[in-house]
Amino acid sequence: MQLSQLTDDAEPSFVADAHGEPDIELLIATWSLAQLVAQTEQLEKQGLAEQACVAYQLWLRANRHPHLAHAALFNLGALQQSLGHTEAVLSTYQQCIERAPGFGQAYINLGLLQERLGQTDAALQTWSRYLGQRLLKTQPDTELQCTALNHIGRLQESSKRYDLAEKALEDSLRLNPDQPGVIQHWVHIRQKACRWPVYAERAHLPLGQMVRSTSPLAMLALTDDPQLQLITAQNFVHRTYSTEQARLHDPTRRPAARWRVGLVSADLREHAVGFLLPAFLQGTDRSAYALYAYDYTRDENSPLRQQLLAQFDEVRAIGGLTDRQAAELIAADEIDILIDLHGLSSGARPGIFALHPAPNQATYLGYIGSTGMPWFQHVLVDPWVMPPELAPHFTEKPLYLSRSFIPLTHEAPTDAAVSRTSVRLPERGFVMAAFGNVYKITPEMFAGWLRLLHRIPDAVLWLLDDNPVTTQALRAHAQAQGADLDRIVFAPRCDPRQFRAQLRLADVYLDTYPYNCGSTSNDVVNAGVPLVSRYGRTLVSRMGLSILSDLGRPDLAVGSQQAYEDKVVEVALRTHEGYRYHYEHRPAPGLLQEALDTIRHGRAQPAPLPTSTSTSDRLHLVQLAPHPHRPSQTTGDLVAWTLAEWAGFDAVRKHLVHHTLDAQALHWLDARSAPDAATERLLQQALSRSDARPDALIASPGWDVLSLLPNPLCVWGDGPSEWICWVSDFFCQQGIALDVASWLLPLERSVAGLALACAPAVWFDWLNLALRLRAEHDTALSRGQGLWQVGEYTLSSAQLLYPWLMNAVLQHRQSRVISPSPFGRPALRGSGRALLPLAVQAAALKTAHHSNGQAHYRQAFEQISLHQGLRSDGVALSKPMPAAALQTSA
Secondary structure, eight states: OOGGGSOSTTOOOOOBOTTSOBOHHHHHHTOOHHHHHHHHHHHHHTTOHHHHHHHHHHHHHHTSOGGGHHHHHHHHHHHHHHHTOHHHHHHHHHHHHHHOTTOHHHHHHHHHHHHHTTOHHHHHHHHHHHHGGGGSSSOOOHHHHHHHHHHHHHHHHHTTOHHHHHHHHHHHHHHOOOOHHHHHHHHHHHHHTTOSSSSOOBTTBOHHHHHHHOOHHHHHHHOOOHHHHHHHHHHHHHHHOOOOOOOOSOTTOOOOSSEEEEEEESOOSSSHHHHHHHHHHTTOOTTTEEEEEEEOOOSOOOHHHHHHHTTOSEEEEOTTSOHHHHHHHHHHTTOSEEEESOTTSTTOOHHHHHTOOSSEEEEOSSSSSOOOOTTOOEEEEOTTTSOTTTGGGOSSEEEEOSSOSSOOOOOOOOSOOOOTGGGTOOSSSEEEEEOSOGGGOOHHHHHHHHHHHHHSTTEEEEEEEOOHHHHHHHHHHHHHTTOOGGGEEEEEOOOHHHHHHHHTTOSEEEOOSSSOOSHHHHHHHHTTOOEEEEOOSSSGGGHHHHHHHHTTOGGGEESSHHHHHHHHHHHHHHHHTTOOOOOOOOOOOOHHHHHHHHHHHTOOOOOOOOOSSSSOSSOEEEEOSSOOOOOSOOOSSHHHHHHHHHHTHHHHHHHHHHSOOOTTEEEEEESSSSOOHHHHHHHHHHHHHOSSOOSEEEEOSSOOGGGGOSOGGGTTOSOOHHHHHHHHHHHHHTTOOOOGGGOOOOGGGOOTTSEEEEOHHHHHHHHHHHHHHHHHHHHHHHHTOSEEEETTEEEEHHHHHGGGHHHHHHHHTTOOEEOOOGGGSOOOOGGGGGGHHHHHHHHHHHHHHHHHOHHHHHHHHHHHHHHTTOOBOSSSBSSOOOHHHHHHHO
């Protein structure tokens, strides 16, 4: 080292050697730490960092200030790291820690270097060693403790060890709760670990603080409130980005004949956005538009990346540029329309767009919600995902596309077939797949999936085994809710080709809510698997509705949790009966082209299409056809009537299975005779007078004497205990809790022999039970068990229960049932005239029940029964009804 390379700013004294030359080593040994730091900083400014390292080493060798050696070692380590002397840095930081075990900065830097070298376990151990200082007499710095804990949490999160990550961040927040960024990660970690409720009660973390610190991505999966999602996005932008704003584009410049369009992305690779981009770009008129990619994708040499890059006229690498440099490049390229493919998702660079390098800026696909950023004029959407009432919750103006804003591709399966046994699925059974990101699973949705396992006896729930922590949590949740763990199968992550092949093994795909699947749904429909989706009030909760509407299957998108579960049961029934779901794939018209033309020509936005899944939002009646006609010859008693109804079951089943039922209609069936206009008018009147949407309408064909039976299951004789037990057991096995021994069922609310109109979900619930009851009937006949002798007929228990099965469905679903006045139809005729006084009282009884409910019905029943001399125990008649009454009722 030459003396001239050291400045005289610190005025060091020096000693000459035997030849009269300055002895640099002796000179440096005389410096204080402050002089050392000052001299080495000057060397760094002169580009002599190597010489600065030598100065530190000479100073340390002299060991004149051993109590300050750790500080010199720390600075030396930082210098060596800037020079890329990795091995030397590791040694230097270790020496620093040995000299001063409580010096936290050295632990932090050493751990970060070890992490960068891929030595993650060593990094975790280093930070943990520092935290162990808390057990010593001298307490470490609280801020540095939080830093170490936050690094541990971050690294454990990236390794998907969510339990350890959560614990580290919670310890950090206990030391210092005022860390919004840490709360943000803590909340999202709990989401990804399926730790419910996500907003856990913590004394040091008020709920409001947790909500305010939640990330926009996490909030998309936590709520269906569009206003809360917008506020969360704006809060995030405000606290995360100190964004410089400017207008770099020239507002006076007029576009050339061929407009220049820029897409900014780090996902031109095998990623959810990358998978959809080829279809989005396809069909763009390249004579009218030149496509520029501003790419900061990490290194990847996949065929998809090469395909994507080939679709652009120019590709600009901006990974090494600052936001301003990238924006200046875009402005220099004279881009007319700039589209961001990140929004607020990971890798976003809003600083580029805040500088307004292009006159027209839009956001699309990367983040399915409002960014809260005022520098975007447009968001690309479609009428299904963005109804007019949602638009005020966006800072961007909607630019409507005529097709689903998710670029749908129609690709015939080319992957090799995969067997169910190879992925641990049963050969037979109804496979319900749900492979969305695990943070999208909510406790409400998961509970619904478990209920479906109970409602569909041969169903299997097929989930993603994303990581051991989340999988164990889901198993624990299932076990706590009494689910059979053998019916829940977890599939490990696999490459896209294998994933698409496995999808074809599913019978239904369960969409998540309130964060629907996006690119995965495209794979699902290409696999030919029915996708059942629930939609809500936010953009991200309506992606499934958008996709299904575009494919001609809006019936598979529903608006409530109950409807969602009912729809899956419907799919299961249809699948078991041989129905196959098909989608109306149509060629994509060029979504990007449509968006660019709209901006370029200033076209008026199209009126949003109706988002309802039917032609009308008003509830209406539709006849269920073909009608299951009764046999022309009947014996006139209730037993023969029961047999006739069972004979009509197949006609009803086939219609339900092979027709798409209007979700906005009550589908009606007149079970007593061929449909007639009077019955339909009666139902329509009841519907028009209702002040709320009913699930079912029931119209009695007359003033039925059977209204005097409060429990129709007791009609068969004096000792129905064995029969009642069988019915109770059957319902119990189906997960239906009904006290059938004290079942109050006035005929006005019974569906036996009446005109009935029900919502599609009610009909499919009934069909589900009826199919199982039919199986019980067939089993009883084949084994000769569970049979009853009723007069000249031998009937199974299932056959006896069948006429009242719909009542069990309505009661179990807690359905809203309305019925017209019993005086709306003629009184009984013919042989029934002798019972006319009794029928009038029965009709009055039905009216009392209709108006005042079950308690008044019980009292009125007692009075009429005593008046007629019919003994009663208050619940059911102690003896069967007169034969004449049975015959008349038929």
